[in-house]
Amino acid sequence: MTSEGTDRVELLQGTLDLIVLRALTTMGPQHAYGLAARLEQIADHPFSLNQGTLYAALVRLEQSGWIKSTWQKTENNREAKYYAVTKSGARALEKQTERWQRLAGLVNKLLLEESS
């Protein structure tokens, strides 16, 4: 079990899905381990990603038809499940990104207003 309450970033519902989708788009097909490593790497603050949430996000995305998975060999000849973004996934990413930015803009504005 991961330790409680240290520096874990609590993600908004659905945010992780967007992050995973985006990461897969830029990185190309990737397995869960690779994704986890990558996400830890890009966050300047290492948010110790809960593997459970990652797997949940992957299954959600796959069930929605936005990513699809295949079993492949890694360069070290291990077998792993690779996830790749589908066409509808790409379209969804576009739409969700737009939505996110609108929302983020709104939240930012509200937060700034309040603190001034």
Next chain:
Amino acid sequence: MIWRLRRFAQRFQNLVRPARAERELAREINSHLLLLEDEFRRRGLSAEDARYAARRAFGGVEQTKERQRDARSFRWLDDAGRDIQYATRMLRRSPGFTIAAVLTLALGIGANSAIFTVVHAVMLRPLPYPEPDRLIGVVQQHKAFGVDVVTLPDYLEWRDHAKSLTALAGAWRITVNLTGVDEPERLAGAAITTNLFTTLGVAPQLGTTFSDTTSDAQSVVLSDRLWRRHFGAGADVLRRTVSLNGVKRTVIGVMPPGFAWPEGVEVWIPLVPEASMNRGYHQLQVVGRLAPTASLTDADAELEALAAASAASYPATNKDWGVQVSSLLDYTVGSTSRSLTILAGAAGCVLLIACANVGGLLTARALARRKEISLRTALGASRSRIVRQLLTESAMLSLLGGIAGLAVAEYAIPALLSLTTLPRSTDIALDTRMLGVTLIASLAAGLLFGLAPAAATSRFAVSTTIRSRGDVSSGWLRPALLVVQLAAAVVLLCGAGLLVRSFYKLQTVETGLNVNRILAARFFLPRASYPVERCIALYQEMITKALALPDVSDAAAVSVFPFSGVSANVAFTIPSRPDPGSLLTANFAAATPGYFRVMNIPFLIGRGFETGDSASAPFVAVINQSMADRYFPGQDPIGQDIQILGPKPRRIVGIIPNLRQRALHLPPEPEIYVPHSQFPTGGMFLVVRTNVERPERAAASLRDAVRTVNRDVPIASIRTGKQLIGDTMSSRRLNLVLLSVFAAVALILSVVGVYGVLSFTVSRETTEIGIRMALGAARRDVLVLMIRKGLAPVILGVACGLAIAFASTGVLRTLLFGIGPSDPATIVTVVLVLLAASLAAVLGPARRAAKVDPLVALKTE
């Protein structure tokens, strides 16, 4: 959106077939771990260290799987499925607990389902007529005599003058011999005003009903049941001729299935008004339909005014008679609603006790499972998850209880109906709606009594419970439930106790009659087929045939047999007193000479009837003591003349003692007997005294003997004297038996509750007891302490219960006989019984506490 549908479909698929997704996930996580392991080995760890490091880095495999499962399927459904599985396992593992809880609930739920099915059928469901709430029933009410049905002249007056009513109809209950069919039968019938069917708004399913023309005077309308039973439900029944009481009548219509007004009636004939224009003869059941703008109060006020006018015009018959208008539903249900309401309340008490009891059981169990629950919390189960798990268990229990309760109700309803005759109860059966109500009620009960223990349990602090016994704050819960239980039990026991004592008092009422070996068979010889001489001769012949039977020691006939439900009340005059000031009435019966001898009725003064008292001889009468006291105070009634039902005076020749004849709880009334030969009524009871211990054994041979006299006359019924007395108690029996059963259940459940609470306390406080003993407490001190602890909630419960009982037993007042609703003997007995039973229940656990070995108690800690 397509992707939502897609996702839903996949989640559903994963719900029903989780195996594939589960395998896939395990494989994926395994690969993830291997990749991590590779990474750590690259960083220079040994194979083993790398494996551990990978595990650590990955985190909780099970938690990960759990979250993925949540996402890939429907979590709550999945959880519910697992909860049910787990609950089933837990319940199966402790069969004693499960059976006790399910049986307790089955009793509570079954009793309620049965009672409420009956309450719904009798009191709540609307009458089966169009616009039933516009229908009213009317009775006449005398200041002193109480309520009675309506006289024909009064009915006609109301019908013609009341503006608040669009229709008013009447029915006179009669019994008829149906002949001219394969099997002669005695039936309940009604002579009705021609507008009865239209007033109720019911059309025949076949043919027509009566019109106002006189051409219908010889016609008859049949019930659906009779039509099916005797005429094979054929359309050719119309225009057929049947014989009713010897009169030929033409069938003109058949009413739809289920129609019977007045209740139980199977044939309807038109009422001939001239026959009974007597202003003092109350005979009609009256039903009316309110005018669209009128209310019940309007109708009541208007009829009351009409009654007042009649009282002024006809003081001899109408003085002091008012009216009482009620909705037809209330009119039909009548006094039954009170006893059913009481029973519904009692059944509610039983359910409350059952729930409290099961709640107590569940709390004890939940406390005993503290460690298990703490462990599950430690393993990551959330509080809501645990509460849901516990609620699933109690819901399952209550559902099982509900199902078992339905089975109980299925058997209880016919048993309940057999105890008494209720109005509107012919087609009572558990219906699907009742099924739904029961299941919902049982689930609600389950949640209710599961909530408290679940809430208490989920509060357990993880660390303290696992490490030690960590006392829990919910120690008050079970005693509180116990107090509720005991209070309800006291109320039920008081109610049942009062009814039992009333019943006992009634049973020991001295009737003055010895009916031990008496058998009474009812006949009716219609005047149309049996003229006066033939009627007298036929009864004489039946008596002779009966006397010839080996089992019969004596035989006679009488028109009104005690406790048979048949009664006749007549007005009479005393010629020597031209103006008595008010109407003189007495009960009336015609008897053959042997009747007083058969019934062992002695004569105080004078003589009984003799064969010489024939139709041509001077008319005579026998009266009872009450008649002599009321109408001839300070005089010798022997030799006085009275005039009843005819111009010829009758001389009083004998006086018999007072007998209770109508009902055990009613005081003896004035009575007049006349010889059958001088008043040859067709409806008589053949009364025989048998010389066998069980008179019902002689019934078959009596029936055969009577058949040889006349094949055409149906025997309405053969009952023993004891059965007839029992029948008059039948309406009491319903309340008595049910309340007693409920009270017994309540007592048992409460005692079990008392035992359970204390034995639980003892096992929880073993250490404390050990310490007390180690510090020098004597065993006796511990015993007393524990008894005090066990009885404290009992005493509180009894006190609360007594308060409630004092406030509520008043509703029983009308059902009591010879005692008041706060009868001290009953209450003291109830309290003593409860205390004694509770003491017996606490003694076991208290002894166990006193036997605690301080060394052992302290060591186990």
